[in-house]
Amino acid sequence: MAVSRASTRNLMKKLSSMLTPASLLHSHATSFGFKEVPEEEKGRMVGNVFSSVAANYDLMNDLMSVGLHRLWKDRLVSKLHPFPGMKHLDVAGGTGDIAFRVLESVNNVSSRALHSDELQDETQIYVCDINPNMLSVGKKRALERGLGGNRTLLWVEGDAEALSFGDCSMDGYTIAFGIRNVTHVEKALAEAYRVLKRGWQIPLP
Ligand SMILES: C[S@@+](CC[C@H](N)C(=O)[O-])C[C@H]1O[C@@H](n2cnc3c(N)ncnc32)[C@H](O)[C@@H]1O
16 A cells, blocks of 8 residues: 555654653543543544554554554564463553464463363453444454454454443553543543453453
């Protein structure tokens, strides 16, 4: 796909505003890149950014991190120790990078383990994201990887702060490059805790 230099610059500007570390959070204003914005505005602003970059998000990620995001994601998933039968929730999952890795890792374990076929059928990996454009790019990528009809990979539009999953329903939870985009981090963390089965850990990249 051809991307002009000007549009690349524009997209990089938009993305870099999202990739800067969050500054102080307080009750009425919240960080959006370098700026403080009213809390009620942040969701819309984040939505606009990711709607406009969705089609080129993966390319931008490669350019801006010089490909390093791939290693960081590999490392995150290796800390998760995915296993056949796992119920995993990747929040702010975007175009599916983490979910694809989790699935690949489950398949690797499965191909080495005896009697893991039945368990493998029970594996469910959810990609949850607030932005439908990011999810549709992800679904397209899944199709390209031959994972389109895969009942293991499930795409869900949803907010990290109010998840639609049951209490103690997940073996694993990841949120990669997503927590800074959430308006109320404490609500997202409370939701992560709620949906995770007790005794499991959240690996941090
Ligand atoms: C920087 S991208 C990360 C995508 C993916 N995790 C990755 O590592 O490539 C951040 C994602 O967070 C999503 N997002 C922002 N706010 C969210 C929220 N409150 N709940 C769920 N997803 C959200 C955006 O739509 C976007 O897809």
